Amino acid sequence: MTERIxxxxxxxxxxxxxxxxxxxxxxxxxxxxxxxxxxVGGDGVCYAVVINGRETFLYHEDLRWFVEEKITDGHVC
Structure with missing residues (x-):
């Protein structure tokens, strides 16, 4: 994660x-x-962001960042 403050x-x-x-x-x-x-659980500041032309949610909770992974049909990570 790269951030600007x-x-x-x-x-x-x-x-x-x-x-x-x-x-x-x-x-x-x-x-x-x-x-x-x-x-995925967790509570914090939610950033609705656009990555690769698609909107997703990025969370900042205490000292960690996490994003809700998008899984396409038939693709398992």
């Missing part, structure tokens, strides 16, 4: 490095709010 202390995610080492730039931050992940 501005002079007011606000965090903006810039890119995500996936488990296989691939780095995906975050094209756009759509919204930021506090919420829980219904898929």
């Amino acid at each position: 501005d002079e007011d202390g606000r965090t903006r995610p810039m890119s995500v490095q996936w488990w296989d080492g691939t780095t995906y730039p975050i094209e756009k931050v759509v919204s930021v709010c506090r919420r829980s992940s219904k898929r």
